[in-house]
Amino acid sequence: MEISQKEKNGIVFLSFKGRLDGKSALEAEQAVKNILENENTRLLFDLELLEYLSSAGLRVILGAAKEMKCRDGKFVLCSLNAYVKEVFEVSGFGTIIPIAESVEAGIKEIA
């Protein structure tokens, strides 16, 4: 699991690469926590290179979504591959977390 981070025009971009499962969830959770320590209110997860997502990974994403909701911020997931998209559909998470087709569309959604 690789996580990279950048900030542009007040939006924090977090890119996930590899597998977000029970083993990497702790590391990802910490990375997300560090970012949320700043008073960011707009957060975008780029999942284009995320190959695999387990329920432990869903919990990390849910934690971020909840925190953003708490601080009245905006949060979006972008560029999900077919597998990850299916995980969101079957688990019902797609109905509570905004999902955009591309990073560009995601930026528009939370701008």
Added chain:
Amino acid sequence: MSDDNNENEALLLVDDNPTNLQVLYQTLETTGCKLLVAKNGETALAIAQKASPDLILLDIMMPGIDGFEVCRRLKDNPDTANIPVIFLSALTETKDKVQGLQLGAVDYVSKPFQPDEVIARVNTHLTIHRLKREVEQKKDALEDELEAASDVQRRLLPKKLPEIAGLKLAVHYETSLYAGGDYYDIAKMADNRWGFLVADAEGHSAPAAVMMAMTCALFRSYPKPPTEPGELLYFLNQHLCKVADPSFVTALYIVYDANHHRLKIARAGHPPPMIYRSAEKKAIEYKCGGVFPLGIDSYEQVPVTEAELQPGDRLLSYTDGITERFSIDGETYGEERLLQQLEGDENLEPQELLTAIMKDVDDFANGRPADDDQALFLAIVE
């Protein structure tokens, strides 16, 4: 130089030369450790076995068994294998040092030694050894607690499966070290109707175990017979929302009318059930709408899907620990393999079919241990 932490620790000093041994003794007296001495290899091994010192300073060139051999025997004996050894020797060649370290020694000090250096190294290794021991003790304690939690979880599960006219049941339930909190339960209702609940609490071990226990308590204290699956999940969610942050529980609840072989299914973030149609000899993932998992946010409404079974049909609920079981190559077991297994020999009893499925899952994992709980709940219509 004395270190208060050292008071209860013992060092074993081994040297065949009395003068060297005395110098070493005087040097290390200041550490505050209890000092034991041995003048040859045999005595050193005997003392190490009996007194379990915290550190051994070992000369290499000695008559009888030499220091290398003493070290080898210490490491071969489970009682003494964990005692750190520092070689103290006039042999200063790199190959001697390498040989000593390869035998499992933690350090190598050349003679003649500087007293301060020996004391500093002894203190460092005592600290490392002490911390290592503490970590191991904490790890053992934690594992004991996890095991206790796992025991409690098992006691919450139904003691035995009910006898249902026209339906045969079987379950497989297996926790992993990183228990996530799988749960299944059965409710008996009027008119030969039955409620089958399969749930999976997501989160680190202890919170997941608590969530699983909460789900169990809520299910069993539902104020009326749980005949409406949508209402039941709505109720569980309302209460779990108050505690589950940021954990959640996925659940699949099915009400089965055994007189008419009819099902009502409600699903919260959980994989949909699989149904094997005996007439078509085919298993499918039964599409049913659902809501996100329990414990996140309130629901507006929980959709309910209906289905009907025929004699010979099979109904399987499972947790994602099965389909997300990894092989050595990092591939997941997946739904397709599970569907194929569900199409297995119709003469199999439910428990035999589950055993066959678990064998297939374990064969697929090929020795890679499960890192999530695995639960299967199977019903076959007679």
